[in-house]
Amino acid sequence: MYKLYFRQAWQLMERNRFFSTVYIIGTGLAISMVMVMAVVYHIRTANIAPEVHRDRMCYLNGLSYVQSNMSRSSYSYGLRTIKECIYPMTTPEAVAIKVDPLPLRYIIGDSYARLQGGDISPKVNLMATDDGFWQIFRYRFLAGKPFDKAAVSSSLSRVVVNEKTARMLFGKTDVVNETILLNDVEYSVCGVVADVSAVTPDAYADVWVPYSSLPALSELSSIEQRASIGPFSVCILLRNPGDMKAFRDEWQRQIKQYNTMLVDGQLEGTEPLLYFQNMLYSLFMQDWKKTFFMLLIILLLFLLVPALNLSGLNTFHIHDRIPELGVRRAFGARKGTLLMQLLTENLLLMLPGGFAGLLFSYLLVWLLRGLLLGSFVTMMLSGGTMDMSLSLPMLINMQVFGYAFMICLVLNLLSSIVPAFRALQVSITDALTNTAN
Amino acid sequence: MIKLTNLEKIYRTKEIETVALENVNLEVRNGEFLSIMGPSGCGKSTLLNIMGLLDAPTSGTVEINGVNTVNMNDKELAAFRNKQLGFVFQSFHLINSLNVLDNVELPLLYRKVSASERRKAAEAVLEKVGLSHRIRHFPTQLSGGQCQRVAIARAIVGNPDIILADEPTGNLDSKMGIEVMELLHQLNKEDGRTIVMVTHNEQQAQQTSRTIRFFDGRQVQ
Numbered sequence: 001m002y003k004l005y006f007r008q009a010w011q012l013m014e015r016n017r018f019f020s021t022v023y024i025i026g027t028g029l030a031i032s033m034v035m036v037m038a039v040v041y042h043i044r045t046a047n048i049a050p051e052v053h054r055d056r057m058c059y060l061n062g063l064s065y066v067q068s069n070m071s072r073s074s075y076s077y078g079l080r081t082i083k084e085c086i087y088p089m090t091t092p093e094a095v096a097i098k099v100d101p102l103p104l105r106y107i108i109g110d111s112y113a114r115l116q117g118g119d120i121s122p123k124v125n126l127m128a129t130d131d132g133f134w135q136i137f138r139y140r141f142l143a144g145k146p147f148d149k150a151a152v153s154s155s156l157s158r159v160v161v162n163e164k165t166a167r168m169l170f171g172k173t174d175v176v177n178e179t180i181l182l183n184d185v186e187y188s189v190c191g192v193v194a195d196v197s198a199v200t201p202d203a204y205a206d207v208w209v210p211y212s213s214l215p216a217l218s219e220l221s222s223i224e225q226r227a228s229i230g231p232f233s234v235c236i237l238l239r240n241p242g243d244m245k246a247f248r249d250e251w252q253r254q255i256k257q258y259n260t261m262l263v264d265g266q267l268e269g270t271e272p273l274l275y276f277q278n279m280l281y282s283l284f285m286q287d288w289k290k291t292f293f294m295l296l297i298i299l300l301l302f303l304l305v306p307a308l309n310l311s312g313l314n315t316f317h318i319h320d321r322i323p324e325l326g327v328r329r330a331f332g333a334r335k336g337t338l339l340m341q342l343l344t345e346n347l348l349l350m351l352p353g354g355f356a357g358l359l360f361s362y363l364l365v366w367l368l369r370g371l372l373l374g375s376f377v378t379m380m381l382s383g384g385t386m387d388m389s390l391s392l393p394m395l396i397n398m399q400v401f402g403y404a405f406m407i408c409l410v411l412n413l414l415s416s417i418v419p420a421f422r423a424l425q426v427s428i429t430d431a432l433t434n435t436a437n
Numbered sequence: 438m439i440k441l442t443n444l445e446k447i448y449r450t451k452e453i454e455t456v457a458l459e460n461v462n463l464e465v466r467n468g469e470f471l472s473i474m475g476p477s478g479c480g481k482s483t484l485l486n487i488m489g490l491l492d493a494p495t496s497g498t499v500e501i502n503g504v505n506t507v508n509m510n511d512k513e514l515a516a517f518r519n520k521q522l523g524f525v526f527q528s529f530h531l532i533n534s535l536n537v538l539d540n541v542e543l544p545l546l547y548r549k550v551s552a553s554e555r556r557k558a559a560e561a562v563l564e565k566v567g568l569s570h571r572i573r574h575f576p577t578q579l580s581g582g583q584c585q586r587v588a589i590a591r592a593i594v595g596n597p598d599i600i601l602a603d604e605p606t607g608n609l610d611s612k613m614g615i616e617v618m619e620l621l622h623q624l625n626k627e628d629g630r631t632i633v634m635v636t637h638n639e640q641q642a643q644q645t646s647r648t649i650r651f652f653d654g655r656q657v658q
Contacts, residue, residue: 012534328547331547331591
């Protein structure tokens with residue numbers, strides 16, 4: 001039966017070329033707006049290298065130290081809290097701590113890399129992290145390997161550089177064991193990774209060093225407050241996404257126990273967030289549920305407005321087919337069957353539009369990638385130097401096609417169900433004599 | 438076969454009430470070829486629509502093959518029409534976006550019949566109406582007579598007991614009209630199908646087994 005629907009839909013498309021063209025273009029434009037959201041959502045939430053574990057990653061961001069006099073200092077995690085509270089946790093598969101390039105810039109200033117005696121000194125995005133980082137994020141190593149636990153615990157000056165920096169400094173990527181000066185401190189290159197796009201913001205940098213190699217980060221203050229809160233964000237890799245509750249419980253226990261050892265104040269942490277929740281939170285720096293609800297409303301509006309326009313086109317188109325519906329009902333078709341037929345045919349007409357819309361949305365995402373995928377603030381702070389390149393697998397994959405199909409399905413329902421339903425309310429005799437209004 | 442008892446059909450609007458059929462009592466026997474005549478607007482087509490369960494009477498009963506259809510819901514009526522009734526319309530009502538074969542298969546589409554069986558049955562009836570060489574053509578590529586023969590093939594493909602024809606030759610020239618009438622007589626005599634036909638043509642009515650006449654919504658003969 002569906003084969004027949006397809007044949008008929010094709011015939012109708014051929015017969016009503018003007019309508020079909022307008023409909024496909026209209027659908028394409030309508031869908032492209034929503035598809036932009038879907039593609040951006042995919043790039044921001046799917047497992048994309050090096051952030052290949054986004055589905056089971058969670059974040060510990062904000063931490064406050066509340067003193068006995070109720071004065072509150074809010075920052076992120078400090079080394080003492082991490083060592084006594086976070087590293088010993090048993091629920092996660094892996095734990096990584098890091099200070100991203102932007103916050104690090106506030107602590108140590110801009111970072112520059114150069115060779116001894118070299119005449120070029122490019123500004124680099126420097127990230128300070130630990131060995132756990134390389135377990136959670138999967139980089140493509142062109143040479144060498146990441147720094148290990150021993151390097152971190154011994155505060156060795158090891159560095160992983162990206163391809164761009166390696167080529168800029170050495171003109172090649174095979175530079176393992178070579179020495180570079182990073183802010184005038186000697187570092188030995190232990191690995192070279194393929195360049196990372198800033199659309200994976202948690203993995204993005206040009207140069208990665210053990211946090212322990214930077215005195216500003218590794219010195220454990222004897223002051224309780226300074227040791228407890230600090231600049232580190234914590235990435236957690238759960239064994240599976242369902243472990244979130246167990247992790248949250250363990251985290252609460254750990255903080256509670258840690259607080260019993262504090263003398264001058266108490267720690268209050270913001271709840272751990274899954275990657276998806278953290279991403280929503282970071283969009284507008286407000287409760288992720290509110291952001292999610294707001295995006296849902298925008299998505300519905302983006303769908304509803306074109307759906308109303310397409311609904312008008314459909315009313316006109318389906319009205320022409322009322323006599324046919326009368327004939328079909330005379331020969332035994334049920335209203336439900338015909339409703340399904342009209343929806344199926346409309347969907348078939350919508351799919352080419354959906355495909356065109358998807359291609360158009362790729363173009364829009366590519367053109368507006370800085371605005372859509374980067375944060376305005378980070379772009380401004382980085383002076384627009386962030387690499388926002390998009391790879392084909394980020395855009396062309398089954399998940400995005402799935403979103404496109406779902407959007408077509410919803411738009412199809414929204415735009416054609418009312419006209420189809422109304423057409424089927426016309427009595428058979430009126431339909432056959434074409435006197436329906 | 439078809440029994441109409443105290444049938445009334447009244448069309449009501451806010452201002453006006455029009456009586457289309459008044460106290461109609463009629464019985465159509467099995468295998469009969471009945472023609473209904475009368476001037477335009479006398480209620481012939483309304484009667485045929487009610488017999489075909491395309492329209493509901495205001496009052497009275499419609500019994501087909503011993504089944505009272507008055508209280509049937511939309512779903513039951515659709516299934517009943519599909520199995521028991523075949524329609525031939527004056528303006529053919531073929532679906533222009535479907536080819537001849539697909540048009541003829543239409544009633545079988547709403548039964549649990551496989552695609553190959555549908556095709557086989559449609560080809561057989563198209564052979565019967567002499568159009569097996571036109572199965573891939575579209576209605577717009579056929580003459581009026583051929584279109585009506587396709588419509589007849591569609592009406593009989595589901596093997597219904599009753600065929601209801603509303604002025605089947607009304608849009609055809611006399612030669613094609615004769616061909617279509619021959620086909621209907623053949624279906625009546627050879628296959629034993631009951632046929633009820635609305636017509637304005639006295640000559641065609643005389644060829645049928647019985648003629649009834651309507652005037653202003655009432656049966657006058």
